[in-house]
Amino acid sequence: MSPRRFALSEKVEKGSEKIENIQDLEGVGPVTAGKLTDAGFDSVEALAVAPIRELVDKANLESSAAIKIVKAARQAIQLDFINAKELWEKRQGLLKLTTGTKNIDKLLGGGVETQAITEFVGEFGTGKSQLCMKLSITTQLPHEDGGLEGKVLFIDTEGTFAPQRIHQIAQAMQLEPEKLLEGIFYSRVYNSDHQILAVDRSFKLCQEENIKLLIVDSVLSHFRSEYIGRESLSERQQKLNAHLHKLTRIAQALNLAVVVTNQVQANPQAFFGDPTRPAGGHILAHASTHRIMLRKASGGLRAARVIDSPFLPESETFFQITEKGVEDAVPKTRRED
Numbered sequence: 498m499s500p501r502r503f504a505l506s507e508k509v510e511k512g513s514e515k516i517e518n519i520q521d522l523e524g525v526g527p528v529t530a531g532k533l534t535d536a537g538f539d540s541v542e543a544l545a546v547a548p549i550r551e552l553v554d555k556a557n558l559e560s561s562a563a564i565k566i567v568k569a570a571r572q573a574i575q576l577d578f579i580n581a582k583e584l585w586e587k588r589q590g591l592l593k594l595t596t597g598t599k600n601i602d603k604l605l606g607g608g609v610e611t612q613a614i615t616e617f618v619g620e621f622g623t624g625k626s627q628l629c630m631k632l633s634i635t636t637q638l639p640h641e642d643g644g645l646e647g648k649v650l651f652i653d654t655e656g657t658f659a660p661q662r663i664h665q666i667a668q669a670m671q672l673e674p675e676k677l678l679e680g681i682f683y684s685r686v687y688n689s690d691h692q693i694l695a696v697d698r699s700f701k702l703c704q705e706e707n708i709k710l711l712i713v714d715s716v717l718s719h720f721r722s723e724y725i726g727r728e729s730l731s732e733r734q735q736k737l738n739a740h741l742h743k744l745t746r747i748a749q750a751l752n753l754a755v756v757v758t759n760q761v762q763a764n765p766q767a768f769f770g771d772p773t774r775p776a777g778g779h780i781l782a783h784a785s786t787h788r789i790m791l792r793k794a795s796g797g798l799r800a801a802r803v804i805d806s807p808f809l810p811e812s813e814t815f816f817q818i819t820e821k822g823v824e825d826a827v828p829k830t831r832r833e834d
């Protein structure tokens with residue numbers, strides 16, 4: 498089946514005119530439009546999926562005004578109700594992106610899914626950023642090669658994105674490095690507020706530039722270093738929750754894939770098995786549709802395994818980091834690990 502393009506909902510003809518700009522919505526004058534745009538709600542689609550609280554907090558609106566605007570936006574794109582056939586079509590529209598390794602694709606049930614958040618978790622040096630860079634290339638490939646024929650937004654919190662590495666992988670794959678580099682929008686963010694803002698403002702870019710993969714590498718590092726101590730934990734989790742919900746809404750509204758990376762933290766409760774667990778607690782666990790745990794294995798290989806999945810098996814598979822990015826690998830003997 499050839500994947501079809503998918504839009505959450507087509508804009509509805511209202512009389513003969515379509516509502517394209519937020520200014521044309523009832524209740525949005527030029528001043529309000531300015532406030533909304535500044536807060537990143539710059540399209541009818543973005544407003545239709547916005548929580549009222551966010552409009553109140555970020556765009557400084559009265560809640561009655563915010564409710565009215567969101568209602569108008571939903572009406573304009575007929576978001577409130579869809580029938581089961583439309584739901585079925587939406588599922589049909591779900592696309593899968595190759596990681597460049599058959600092993601990990603299989604682990605994910607065919608590849609990284611659109612309309613969802615996929616999380617790669619692991620200690621330093623396990624290949625999380627390498628996977629993100631590889632995906633930044635595969636996203637731009639044609640559908641028949643496992644790509645999404647779209648561009649990439651790479652939000653980098655640690656400064657580890659390396660254009661020269663993209664260049665190298667592209668060359669090794671016999672693709673055009675310059676063209677692929679042009680297809681990656683890059684944002685280096687310096688603190689958690691900056692990170693939140695970058696995502697809040699990305700809706701329009703994602704829509705206009707046909708972004709099909711949004712990466713946050715890594716999603717928690719700023720939050721973890723800024724909110725230290727028990728007393729700030731609930732504030733951190735609240736902000737993180739809103740941030741992750743935003744990512745989910747973008748993924749679903751625009752049928753794009755979201756990939757985040759995460760570190761591990763010590764799990765003192767583990768008497769048996771893995772003494773580490775993903776950072777971020779239940780908030781991140783709930784937000785991620787698929788979680789893949791990476792670890793270093795013997796012979797320079799990396800192992801990947803699905804964790805917390807309700808339906809994917811918890812098997813382990815192997816890959817290695819090479820000139821081409823990431824590739825399948827077979828361990829010499831499984832007992833060596």
Ligand SMILES: Nc1ncnc2c1ncn2[C@@H]1O[C@H](COP(=O)(O)OP(=O)(O)O)[C@@H](O)[C@H]1O
Nearest residue numbers: 619620621622623624625626627628818819820
């Ligand atoms: N061109 C390359 N060829 C082979 N291995 C590489 C290459 N570039 C980076 N690596 C390896 O990738 C690993 C770092 O992976 P990275 O994705 O940055 O880890 P993290 O999980 O911390 O994001 C290092 O072990 C490094 O040796």
Ligand SMILES: [Mg+2]
Nearest residue numbers: 625626657714
């Ligand atoms: Mg990294």
